[in-house]
Amino acid sequence: MHKITVQNALTTSLSVPRVSDLKQWAKTALLNRSPKGEVTIRVVEKNEIQQLNATYRHKDKPTNVLSFPYEPPLIGDIVICAAVVKEEALLQNKQENAHWAHMVVHGILHLLGYDHENDADAERMESEEVKILTELGFPNPYK
Numbered sequence: 001m002h003k004i005t006v007q008n009a010l011t012t013s014l015s016v017p018r019v020s021d022l023k024q025w026a027k028t029a030l031l032n033r034s035p036k037g038e039v040t041i042r043v044v045e046k047n048e049i050q051q052l053n054a055t056y057r058h059k060d061k062p063t064n065v066l067s068f069p070y071e072p073p074l075i076g077d078i079v080i081c082a083a084v085v086k087e088e089a090l091l092q093n094k095q096e097n098a099h100w101a102h103m104v105v106h107g108i109l110h111l112l113g114y115d116h117e118n119d120a121d122a123e124r125m126e127s128e129e130v131k132i133l134t135e136l137g138f139p140n141p142y143k
Helices: 019-030 046-057 081-092 098-112 117-134
Strands: 004-008 038-044 064-071 074-081
Touching: 004 019, 019 038, 019 098, 019 117, 038 046, 038 098, 046 064, 046 074, 064 098, 074 081, 074 098, 074 117, 081 098, 098 117
Parallel strands: 004 038, 038 074
Antiparallel strands: 064 074
């Protein structure tokens, strides 16, 4: 069994999916892909994700999701910026909930070793994301 913890560090009134939805999306992405373990999903403001992005990726700007893998039994942490997810959903003409699901799945796959550093890896990761999101009833985020 996977243990998913959700932390909401928002100080603004941005819309965030229900904790049960965030957990279900993460569990679906982990199912049959990872041994038992723990994941924390932390929802943050732009300033927190920008600090993390600057510290760990040397990119001094906000981003949508960051993943921090650990050793078992801890699978890792996912940090999602609510404001960036909302902005991207609007810009990309996507349902906000669908974009949230995509960010959770994307973050989980990074924890499991997927990346998009080259075309072949990106294609493998995107294919897995589409498969999981379809399972969850969401459309292909790349169309």
